[in-house]
Amino acid sequence: MNINIDSASYAGSGAEEIGTTLLEEMDDLLLYSGTSDGIDEAGEIMEDESWELVQKKGNQFVINDQPFYVNGFNTYWLMVFAADQSTRGKVSELFKEASSAGLTVCRTWAFNDGQWRALQKSPSVYDEDVFKALDFVVSEARKYKIRLILSLVNNWDAYGGKPQYVKWGKAAGLNLTSDDDFFSHPTLKSYYKAHVQTVLNRANTVTNITYKDDPTIFAWELMNEPRCTSDPSGNMLQAWIEQMAVYVKSIDPKHLVEIGLEGFYGPSTPNKVKVNPNTYAQQVGTDFIRNHQVLGVDFASVHIYADSWISQSISDVHLQFTKSWMEAHIEDAEKFLGMPVVFSEFGVSAKDPGYNATFRDTLITTVYDTLLNSTRKGGGGGGSLLWQLFPQGTDYMDDGYAIVLSQSPSTSKIISVHSKRLSIFNSKCAWKCRWGCRKKNPLKASLYHDEL
Numbered sequence: 001m002n003i004n005i006d007s008a009s010y011a012g013s014g015a016e017e018i019g020t021t022l023l024e025e026m027d028d029l030l031l032y033s034g035t036s037d038g039i040d041e042a043g044e045i046m047e048d049e050s051w052e053l054v055q056k057k058g059n060q061f062v063i064n065d066q067p068f069y070v071n072g073f074n075t076y077w078l079m080v081f082a083a084d085q086s087t088r089g090k091v092s093e094l095f096k097e098a099s100s101a102g103l104t105v106c107r108t109w110a111f112n113d114g115q116w117r118a119l120q121k122s123p124s125v126y127d128e129d130v131f132k133a134l135d136f137v138v139s140e141a142r143k144y145k146i147r148l149i150l151s152l153v154n155n156w157d158a159y160g161g162k163p164q165y166v167k168w169g170k171a172a173g174l175n176l177t178s179d180d181d182f183f184s185h186p187t188l189k190s191y192y193k194a195h196v197q198t199v200l201n202r203a204n205t206v207t208n209i210t211y212k213d214d215p216t217i218f219a220w221e222l223m224n225e226p227r228c229t230s231d232p233s234g235n236m237l238q239a240w241i242e243q244m245a246v247y248v249k250s251i252d253p254k255h256l257v258e259i260g261l262e263g264f265y266g267p268s269t270p271n272k273v274k275v276n277p278n279t280y281a282q283q284v285g286t287d288f289i290r291n292h293q294v295l296g297v298d299f300a301s302v303h304i305y306a307d308s309w310i311s312q313s314i315s316d317v318h319l320q321f322t323k324s325w326m327e328a329h330i331e332d333a334e335k336f337l338g339m340p341v342v343f344s345e346f347g348v349s350a351k352d353p354g355y356n357a358t359f360r361d362t363l364i365t366t367v368y369d370t371l372l373n374s375t376r377k378g379g380g381g382g383g384s385l386l387w388q389l390f391p392q393g394t395d396y397m398d399d400g401y402a403i404v405l406s407q408s409p410s411t412s413k414i415i416s417v418h419s420k421r422l423s424i425f426n427s428k429c430a431w432k433c434r435w436g437c438r439k440k441n442p443l444k445a446s447l448y449h450d451e452l
Contacts, residue, residue, distance in 0.1 A: 102419020
């Protein structure tokens with residue numbers, strides 16, 4: 001019997017009771033199953049099933065009609081590392097470590113515009129070696145059963161971004177006055193659309209699978225943290241999202257699409273702006289509810305940076321904000337959007353005054369617990385992505401937020417336990433075990449759960 005856990009079917013005390021019981025039983029079982037070694041067992045489960053596209057069903061992600069709650073991470077520089085044979089091994093090392101911790105989704109850049117080791121050297125001119133490096137990243141992710149969210153351009157100047165597109169436009173003789181012209185000028189929009197078309201239609205030189213057909217890709221992200229401060233009304237960015245979401249879908253109707261927003265509430269919901277971390281957040285041209293009601297957008301994205309948005313100094317206020325910020329967006333994703341929400345960047349910097357590893361662990365636990373409160377109800381909290389996971393020996397790339405699992409045993413354990421919990425909800429046993437597992441010999445039932 002295949003149990004459907006769409007919110008329409010399970011929104012209520014019944015699902016919450018089942019979910020709570022599962023978590024209680026899972027916590028008991030975790031006492032007897034190793035957590036420090038990650039959950040390689042979950043990888044074995046994936047291998048037993050076909051590698052299918054992730055889809056959306058109501059406010060949940062599904063694979064083969066089974067729920068797919070995400071425990072994932074960010075490592076933005078994978079393509080650049082893969083482009084150099086001396087650092088390529090770090091990509092494989094990272095995926096291996098992440099897989100061992102049960103992490104199932106990685107968000108990374110499918111762009112590098114006009115910079116060192118650029119993918120796109122100038123509009124529609126690509127470095128084939130760097131593209132082959134991206135091919136390698138996708139193939140390695142598949143090898144370790146990790147799915148990718150590929151972001152297509154940056155709002156910021158790192159790796160080129162919209163400032164580089166504007167430079168290209170000026171070099172071509174366009175009269176441009178702001179980086180935000182990226183969102184409105186027809187030529188710059190044509191540059192972006194050409195890049196989208198090139199990436200989505202790329203035939204992977206390692207796997208021979210076209211990107212737009214590859215189940216390894218979880219979703220396309222239109223832009224990392226789009227902002228349009230020149231138009232606080234939000235109309236300019238809204239028009240761009242409307243055009244580009246449909247454009248991506250016109251090339252690739254199979255994969256999910258998300259915008260890449262930070263989650264700030266805007267002018268369309270004046271009653272919500274009080275949830276924002278500060279007053280500036282409602283003036284950057286983004287509008288969480290309105291932006292995500294666009295045709296072609298499949299799920300919502302939200303970032304969480306209390307140390308950037310509220311105060312740099314560590315305090316419990318950061319934890320309170322994180323919880324309320326998440327709860328507001330989960331509720332809105334369910335009530336107004338009818339889609340999952342992924343907290344696609346969250347973390348705390350070791351450079352913050354008052355930082356310690358215990359606070360980081362508490363922050364991560366707060367994010368995971370808030371999501372589990374949604375998961376146990378079959379809710380719209382689709383998952384989270386740590387910012388960011390590093391392999392050993394890459395400290396020189398650290399922006400303060402890096403987590404090296406092998407050097408952070410307490411953090412690694414928290415991540416692995418959360419992965420194990422989600423694997424129960426994601427497994428076919430999850431919604432059957434309340435009935436099926438109880439019929440088994442108790443020892444066999446316990447071992448069966450250990451396999452998950």
